[in-house]
Amino acid sequence: MSTASVPLPNWITYGLMPFLNLVVAFLISGVVVWIIGESPLDAVTLLLQGALGNGEGIGFTLYYATNFIFTGLSVAVAYHAGLFNIGSEGQAYVGGLGAALAALALDHYVPWYVTMPFAVAGAAIFGAAWALIPAWLQAKRGSHIVITTIMFNFIGAALMVYLLVHVLIVPGKMAPETRVFLPGGQLPKLDWLIALFGGKLGAAPFNVSFLIALVMCVAVWLLIWRTKLGYEIRTLGASPTAAVYAGIPYVKTVIITMLISGGLAGMMALNPVLGASARLQVEFVGGAGFVGIAVSLMGRSHPVGIVLAAILFGVLYQGGDALSFDMPKITRDMIVVIQGLVVLFAGALEYMFRPAIVRIWQRLGKA
Amino acid sequence: MSPSPTPAIELNGIDKKFGAVHANRNIHLTVAKGSIHGIIGENGAGKSTLMSILYGFYHADAGSIRINGKDTVIHDSQAAISAGIGMVHQHFMLVENFSVLENVILGVEGGALLGKGVTGARAALKRLEADYGLEVDPDAIIEELPVGLQQRVEILKALYRGAEILILDEPTGVLTPAEADHLFRILGVLRDQGKTILLITHKLREIMAITDTVSVMRRGEMVATRRTAETTVEELAELMVGRRVLLRVDKGPAAPKEVVLSVRNLTVKDGRGVTMVDNVSFDVRAGEVVGIAGVAGNGQSELLEAITGIRKPASGEILIHGQPVAGFDAARLRALGLGHIPEDRHHMGLVLNFEESENSVLGYHRDERYGRGPLLDLDACRDDAKAKIEKYDIRPPNCRLKTANFSGGNQQKIVVAREIERDPALLVVGQPTRGVDIGAIEFIHRRLIAMRDADKAVLLVSVELDEIRSLSDRILVMFAGHIVGEKTPDTGEQTLGLMMAGIAA
Numbered sequence: 001m002s003t004a005s006v007p008l009p010n011w012i013t014y015g016l017m018p019f020l021n022l023v024v025a026f027l028i029s030g031v032v033v034w035i036i037g038e039s040p041l042d043a044v045t046l047l048l049q050g051a052l053g054n055g056e057g058i059g060f061t062l063y064y065a066t067n068f069i070f071t072g073l074s075v076a077v078a079y080h081a082g083l084f085n086i087g088s089e090g091q092a093y094v095g096g097l098g099a100a101l102a103a104l105a106l107d108h109y110v111p112w113y114v115t116m117p118f119a120v121a122g123a124a125i126f127g128a129a130w131a132l133i134p135a136w137l138q139a140k141r142g143s144h145i146v147i148t149t150i151m152f153n154f155i156g157a158a159l160m161v162y163l164l165v166h167v168l169i170v171p172g173k174m175a176p177e178t179r180v181f182l183p184g185g186q187l188p189k190l191d192w193l194i195a196l197f198g199g200k201l202g203a204a205p206f207n208v209s210f211l212i213a214l215v216m217c218v219a220v221w222l223l224i225w226r227t228k229l230g231y232e233i234r235t236l237g238a239s240p241t242a243a244v245y246a247g248i249p250y251v252k253t254v255i256i257t258m259l260i261s262g263g264l265a266g267m268m269a270l271n272p273v274l275g276a277s278a279r280l281q282v283e284f285v286g287g288a289g290f291v292g293i294a295v296s297l298m299g300r301s302h303p304v305g306i307v308l309a310a311i312l313f314g315v316l317y318q319g320g321d322a323l324s325f326d327m328p329k330i331t332r333d334m335i336v337v338i339q340g341l342v343v344l345f346a347g348a349l350e351y352m353f354r355p356a357i358v359r360i361w362q363r364l365g366k367a
Numbered sequence: 368m369s370p371s372p373t374p375a376i377e378l379n380g381i382d383k384k385f386g387a388v389h390a391n392r393n394i395h396l397t398v399a400k401g402s403i404h405g406i407i408g409e410n411g412a413g414k415s416t417l418m419s420i421l422y423g424f425y426h427a428d429a430g431s432i433r434i435n436g437k438d439t440v441i442h443d444s445q446a447a448i449s450a451g452i453g454m455v456h457q458h459f460m461l462v463e464n465f466s467v468l469e470n471v472i473l474g475v476e477g478g479a480l481l482g483k484g485v486t487g488a489r490a491a492l493k494r495l496e497a498d499y500g501l502e503v504d505p506d507a508i509i510e511e512l513p514v515g516l517q518q519r520v521e522i523l524k525a526l527y528r529g530a531e532i533l534i535l536d537e538p539t540g541v542l543t544p545a546e547a548d549h550l551f552r553i554l555g556v557l558r559d560q561g562k563t564i565l566l567i568t569h570k571l572r573e574i575m576a577i578t579d580t581v582s583v584m585r586r587g588e589m590v591a592t593r594r595t596a597e598t599t600v601e602e603l604a605e606l607m608v609g610r611r612v613l614l615r616v617d618k619g620p621a622a623p624k625e626v627v628l629s630v631r632n633l634t635v636k637d638g639r640g641v642t643m644v645d646n647v648s649f650d651v652r653a654g655e656v657v658g659i660a661g662v663a664g665n666g667q668s669e670l671l672e673a674i675t676g677i678r679k680p681a682s683g684e685i686l687i688h689g690q691p692v693a694g695f696d697a698a699r700l701r702a703l704g705l706g707h708i709p710e711d712r713h714h715m716g717l718v719l720n721f722e723e724s725e726n727s728v729l730g731y732h733r734d735e736r737y738g739r740g741p742l743l744d745l746d747a748c749r750d751d752a753k754a755k756i757e758k759y760d761i762r763p764p765n766c767r768l769k770t771a772n773f774s775g776g777n778q779q780k781i782v783v784a785r786e787i788e789r790d791p792a793l794l795v796v797g798q799p800t801r802g803v804d805i806g807a808i809e810f811i812h813r814r815l816i817a818m819r820d821a822d823k824a825v826l827l828v829s830v831e832l833d834e835i836r837s838l839s840d841r842i843l844v845m846f847a848g849h850i851v852g853e854k855t856p857d858t859g860e861q862t863l864g865l866m867m868a869g870i871a872a
Contacts, residue, residue, distance in 0.1 A: 228743045231725070231732050238718045244677055245707070245715040246730035247698025 008354075008361060014305065018298060018346060020353050022312075025345040029338040038329055050322020051315040055199025057322065059190075059206035063276065064288075065307075065314030066206075069213040070268035071292025072310055073220050076301035078145075078261040080224055081253065082237035087134060087149025088265035089289025090156030091127040095266020096273045097160065098126030100168070100178055100280035103273075107185025115185050119274055120212065120267060127266015128259040130156055135258030139251040145258070153289070164282050177281040187275040207275030216264060217303035223260070233257050265289060294343040309346070316342060373436040375400040375532050375563035376421070381430035383416055390416040392587045394430070398532075398580075403554060403564045405574040405595070408584035408607055409662055409830055414567045417584070418534050421565075422454045423447045434532070453525025457537045459517050461509045467520050468492065468505040471527050488527065495526050499556050515546030522553070533557065534565045539573060551577045569607075569662050571600050571868045583607055604864035608832050616809075618816045621840040623652035626689075627793045627824035628674070633683035633693075635669040643669035645848035646683070651793070656815065656825040658839030658856075660832060662867050666848040667828045668710055671797050674826070675707040676700045677715075687793060701730055706791030708782055710798045710828070716782040719771040723761075724752035726770050727785050755784040760810070776807030783811055793824045800834060812838060832863055 030040030051061045071088040078085035085091075102122040106115040134148035164176040187208040191201040224230040236243040236253050243250065272284045291313055298312070299305025320335030345352070376398040383391040390413045398404045408414050419425045421432065423441040432439050434450045441447050447454070461470050468488055477484035489505055496502050503512070503519050512520070518538060525533055535554075539547040554564055554577060566578060574581050575595065582592040583606040591606050628651040635644035643666040651657045661667050672678035674685055676697040685693040687703050697707070707730075709715040717726045728737050728748050737751070738744035752766035759780045761773070770778060779799070786794065796815065800808040815838055819825050829835050835842055835856075842854045844866040852866055 226743055226745070227741050228732055228738065229741060231743050234721075235718055235729070238720045239714060241711075241714045242716070242718045242729065245675075245697055245709055246732070247676065247696050247701060249696065249698075 008358065012357060012361065014300060017351075017353060017357065021345040021349065022342065025338075025341040028345075029341050032334070032337060032341075033330065036329055036334070038327055043323060043327060043330065046326050047319035047323045048315070049319075050326075051319030054202075055194045055197075056202035056204045057318060058199060059194055059201045059204025060318040060321075061311065061314040062210055063204060063206045063271065063314070064317040065310040066210045066213050066271045066275075067268050067288040068291050068295045068310035068313050069217065069307055070271070071265055071289050072295030072299060072306040073213075073216055073292075073303065074261045074263075074265035074268075074289075075292045075296035076299070076303075076306060077220060077224070077233070077264060078257060079296060079301050080230075080237045081233045081257040082240065083138070083254065083257060083261075084146050085131070085149055085258065085261045085265075086146050086293065087131060087152050087156075087262070087289070088268075088292045089285055089287070090149070090153035091130045091262040091265035092268040092285045092289050093153075093160050094130040094156045095123040095127030095262075096269035096280050096284060097163065098122030098124070098266060099269045099273050100181075103181045103185030104178060107182040110184055112184055112186055112188060116187065116208070116274075119185075119187075119270060123266040123269045124263035125266070127269075128263040130266070131258045131262025132255070135255045135262075138258075139254040157283075161282055164280065168280065175281075178279045181274065181278045185274065186278045187270060189275075205272075205276035207271065209271035209275045212267065212270060214307075216267065217307060220264070221303045229253075229256065265292070291339075291343075294346065298346040312342070313339070373400065374398055374433075375435060376565070377433040377436075378417075378421070379431045379433070381417065381420060381427045381432075383413075383420060383425060383427050389587050391420070391427070394589045396582060396589060396592070398563060398565060400435075400563050401558060401561050402579040403558050403566060403577055405566045405568065405578035405581040406584060407568060407571065407574050407581060407603060409569060412584040412607075413587040414584050415536060416587075418454070418536060418565070418567055421447070422452060422534065448528050448530070451529060451531040452534065453522075453528060453530025453532065454534045455518065455521040455525060455536065455538060459521055461517060461520060463510040464508060466506050466508055467503055467512075467523075470509060470520055471505075471524050473524075475528060491527055492523065495523060498560060499526070499553060501526075501553060513546075515542055515549065518542070518546075518550065519553070530562075532563045532565065534567070536567045537569070538566070539568065539570065547573070569664075569868075571603055571607075572870065574603065575600060600865065600868075600870060601861055604868060605861055608860055608864045608867075616812045616816055616837050619820070621655045621819065622822075623655040623840070624822060625653055626650045627653050627687065628826060629684075629686040629689070630670075630674065631684040631686070633670070633673060633685065634681045635666070635673045635678060636681045637669055642681070643848055644673065644680075647845075647848075647850050648683075649843055649850060649853075651824045651826050653792070653824050654819060654822045655840040656819050656827055656838050658835035658842045659826070659828045659845055659850075660835045660842055660863055660867055661828075661830070661845035663830045665845045665867075667830075667845050668797070670845070671710065671795060671828050675705065675709070675795050677709075697730065698733070701789075701791075704792035706786035706789055706794040708779075708786050708794070708796040708799055710801070712778055712782050717770050717778060719769070721770055722767050723756075723770055723773065723781060724749045724766040726781055727752040727755055727766070729785065731785070731789060755781075755788060758788075759784040776803040779803050779811065780807060783814060787814055787818060791823065793826070794818055795826045795828075797828045798830065799827070800829075800831065832860060832867075836860070836863075 033040045033043045051057050071092060074088045075085055099119045099122050102119040103115055106118060130152060134145055134152055137143035137148050138145040168178045169176055170179050189201060189207050190210060194201045224234065232248045232253050235246060235248055268288060273280050295306055295309040295313055298309040316339050324330050324332050324335055374397045378394055378396040381391050381394040394417060406414050416425065420427045423443045423446050432441060439450050441450060462473065468485060471492065472484050472488045477487065492505050501519055501523055503516050509517060538550060542550060558564055568574060578595045580592065581595050583590050583603060585607060631648050633644055633647045634642060637643045647670065659667050669678060673680040676695050679694050684691055687705065692700060692703065713719060737747050749766050756764045756766060761777050761780045799811050815825055827838055839856050842856055843850045844852050844863060846867060846869040854863060
């Protein structure tokens with residue numbers, strides 16, 4: 001009997017296996033670090049200290065994690081319907097336009113908490129809109145969503161550069177970015193939250209978006225497991241033929257799912273645009289959409305798993321920055337290698353250890 | 368043409384299980400060299416599994432294979448080819464946009480450079496053509512060839528690889544009668560040249576026309592082997608369909624009332640555009656069970672799918688209570704009182720990854736009783752599931768268990784419970800007891816009769832003739848997309864069997 005279908009207890013599937021994958025990723029990274037002539041142990045220490053050693057490090061870690069929670073949720077929602085949304089990157093980028101327009105329109109007149117709902121809505125609507133055409137093409141024409149969403153990443157990037165260079169740029173300035181939002185268009189930092197644990201946020205851009213991300217985690221959980229739509233999404237993902245049998249409308253469900261997925265990706269823009277830099281800049285997404293794929297895979301498309309995986313990647317991002325600062329031999333590219341290894345083992349090779357674990361488990365069961 | 372004493376193939380005690388399904392039970396088979404040996408049986412009888420074992424796609428759980436008197440372990444198709452076994456699949460394994468020649472040498476190109484292999488293959492094809500009358504243009508592109516010629520390419524492929532034993536799996540399924548006749552002539556030539564041919568089919572006519580020996584399979588067992596000259600169509604039909612003790616269902620006479628389902632001139636095509644249901648008309652009344660008998664693959668599945676909103680019909684009308692519903696999706700049909708127990712519970716009737724309670728609302732999940740507005744009330748679903756588990760004795764009685772972990776019979780009960788408990792005016796049932804244990808079969812049969820007695824219309828499709836005969840009040844026999852006749856349930860098995868084989872009307 002093949003080992004793929006043997007049921008394992010949850011603590012192994014959701015605890016032990018991701019942990020083993022992570023350990024192997026770090027071991028191989030350690031070998032890489034050792035080859036270039038640095039001590040792996042020192043490197044790990046520096047990485048963890050940089051990411052979690054003080055309030056500012058934690059602030060940066062959670063700031064990155066916030067991005068990844070949004071994009072991870074985006075990928076996860078689509079994945080539940082059996083759709084592989086590679087376009088979170090582009091949807092987040094275009095979502096930034098929606099968020100920025102809300103901030104630019106309102107920041108003169110109202111405080112941030114009035115702007116916020118409009119910015120959230122703007123980001124979500126623009127992100128969703130960017131997912132609409134790939135969704136429609138998939139639902140109606142059968143064009144593969146992986147291909148179309150990748151294409152839309154490029155189109156989105158080109159569109160945003162055009163808008164920032166020709167339309168939204170501050171007249172007379174060189175940088176392709178909007179004006180800086182007034183406090184009415186900014187999301188406040190969460191220094192009080194860090195202070196609660198006795199730390200100091202310092203320069204870290206950790207902001208209210210994190211709380212919005214957590215709310216979205218609950219919302220996604222509700223959607224997927226506590227609504228009829230979520231039930232239909234899961235049915236479609238688990239068995240498209242059963243979905244037809246049950247009369248679940250394919251076109252409608254695919255489009256709605258992708259709109260939600262795109263909306264979640266779009267909201268990611270709140271964090272860097274309204275939270276960190278207080279303006280819309282080119283390339284502000286910086287690959288968070290693609291990291292979201294790994295986060296969603298590693299978090300098994302469950303909000304709790306996604307938060308944990310997002311924090312892990314936040315640690316890698318922030319700790320990696322600190323590491324490359326302290327160990328000049330370990331360049332920014334090396335950090336990308338380590339992140340790549342984590343993605344490889346935790347995401348792509350998710351089930352590598354499963355057959356062996358199943359055998360051990362069965363042997364233990366028999367003994 | 369006297370067969371040599373060493374048989375070409377000897378199968379000893381081949382046994383194969385897929386989970387709970389016992390596909391092959393202790394099969395013994397001897398095929399004489401230089402003969403055409405037919406293997407006949409209904410779909411699901413285990414013919415294809417047996418051939419897949421012989422060709423190395425599956426491994427037998429037990430038993431041994433001897434080829435030309437030598438013990439042979441066939442662990443993959445490469446090993447089968449080197450043992451001299453070639454297979455012509457029901458669905459061709461050809462690269463559509465390659466030429467005939469390119470397809471023939473695919474996998475045996477004979478080196479990194481094509482030149483030499485191509486020249487050799489061209490000569491070999493010429494020789495095969497001369498020897499067996501298998502003429503086909505080596506430079507023709509596959510997709511431009513008619514199906515009969517594509518099949519010939521498959522045969523050429525096998526012969527080019529040195530096949531002495533040729534397995535043909537339902538070879539005439541896709542052929543016109545004229546193409547089939549031509550194929551039979553070729554097979555005759557191949558036999559006369561000393562090749563051994565195994566012909567898998569469910570068509571009695573072909574067996575009688577071409578084979579020397581015939582073996583009958585039923586429910587995973589090899590039930591008989593006869594010399595074709597010494598048997599009759601009637602005997603084979605009986606062996607094929609089987610004469611098991613009928614699971615008689617106690618039922619009174621039907622009291623049919625108004626027409627609930629009316630099908631008018633319905634034509635349905637499958638995904639490839641092949642007409643599977645051809646201009647079919649019939650009615651089902653409240654208070655009767657109408658059974659559709661037929662060998663699997665004669666259009667019953669497509670008919671069922673069209674009626675239940677899975678597949679859009681190509682033309683014709685479907686009326687429920689006089690309302691035209693052709694092209695409605697499953698959700699709208701359910702709202703009109705259609706219940707559907709699908710043929711394939713694993714892919715259609717259930718989501719195996721879901722908890723039992725989630726499956727017990729599938730298709731009805733939008734109902735207000737399972738949660739207000741957009742919300743899904745899991746407690747309501749679970750209470751509902753528990754009630755059905757109790758009433759239908761579904762085991763284990765745990766509505767939180769993953770559906771895949773229930774046995775086949777209990778999975779089917781989940782579907783039956785869900786569809787019957789909604790009290791539909793029309794219940795459409797496909798293969799209600801496939802892969803289900805005896806106890807559950809009786810239970811499900813009683814439920815279906817209870818539906819009839821409660822003045823519901825029941826349309827039953829099954830390849831189990833026993834089931835059709837014991838449940839139906841009227842039997843429609845389907846063959847090749849047509850309803851070839853209507854019979855009463857006391858019609859003899861033989862008569863029905865012959866109608867199902869397309870021989871008598």
